[in-house]
Amino acid sequence: KQEVTQIPAALSVPEGENLVLNCSFTDSAIYNLQWFRQDPGKGLTSLLLIQSSQREQTSGRLNASLDKSSGRSTLYIAASQPGDSATYLCAVKGNTPLVFGKGTRLSVIA
Amino acid sequence: GAGVSQTPSNKVTEKGKYVELRCDPISGHTALYWYRQSLGQGPEFLIYFQGTGAADDSGLPNDRFFAVRPEGSVSTLKIQRTERGDSAVYLCASSLTSGGADEQFFGPGTRLTVL
Numbered sequence: 001k002q003e004v005t006q007i008p009a010a011l012s013v014p015e016g017e018n019l020v021l022n023c024s025f026t027d028s029a030i031y032n033l034q035w036f037r038q039d040p041g042k043g044l045t046s047l048l049l050i051q052s053s054q055r056e057q058t059s060g061r062l063n064a065s066l067d068k069s070s071g072r073s074t075l076y077i078a079a080s081q082p083g084d085s086a087t088y089l090c091a092v093k094g095n096t097p098l099v100f101g102k103g104t105r106l107s108v109i110a
Numbered sequence: 111g112a113g114v115s116q117t118p119s120n121k122v123t124e125k126g127k128y129v130e131l132r133c134d135p136i137s138g139h140t141a142l143y144w145y146r147q148s149l150g151q152g153p154e155f156l157i158y159f160q161g162t163g164a165a166d167d168s169g170l171p172n173d174r175f176f177a178v179r180p181e182g183s184v185s186t187l188k189i190q191r192t193e194r195g196d197s198a199v200y201l202c203a204s205s206l207t208s209g210g211a212d213e214q215f216f217g218p219g220t221r222l223t224v225l
Contacts, residue, residue: 043216
């Protein structure tokens with residue numbers, strides 16, 4: 001059974017810092033991995049999707065990497081801003097629908 | 111519509127009542143998914159449809175939960191004899207197909223509170 005773990009559970013950083021969020025998964029037989037953002041009381045916003053054949057994806061200040069063989073992904077956020085404060089969720093898709101981690105709650109302090 | 115929509119956005123009900131939650135997927139998307147997110151947790155899969163049929167309902171917690179998608183578009187998640195433990199945010203997503211590589215797009219969710 002696929003399990004997804006996100007570390008750390010919560011993170012607080014000063015504005016302007018670069019930061020890395022980690023995601024690990026137990027079954028490397030995946031089609032893709034997605035990173036989502038969730039604001040309090042809101043739904044999920046897809047940030048980046050990495051297909052299993054890809055190593056990384058970039059969108060603006062965000063960069064996500066995927067190492068399928070080791071079951072790891074990282075989300076790198078450059079020059080963090082208070083508006084980046086949210087919960088970030090990692091999810092993998094194998095032969096079942098998406099399996100999510102519990103998320104990392106990020107606070108960026110001005 | 112432009113994205114996945116869900117109604118109602120909030121639902122408060124009493125223990126033992128019946129509720130229906132609705133999901134309108136992106137037009138043309140054949141696959142539709144239901145997830146449930148409890149406080150402080152990631153979403154957990156409930157059921158998904160390919161077209162009108164439920165392709166995988168292994169995530170439904172018990173027989174009080176049922177979902178339909180009669181015309182292959184709108185879906186309704188039905189919960190009978192609600193319990194306080196059913197309180198959660200119910201998320202719907204759709205994708206072009208159920209193919210492994212297809213991206214899922216999520217709606218804003220319905221927050222269900224069972225008193």
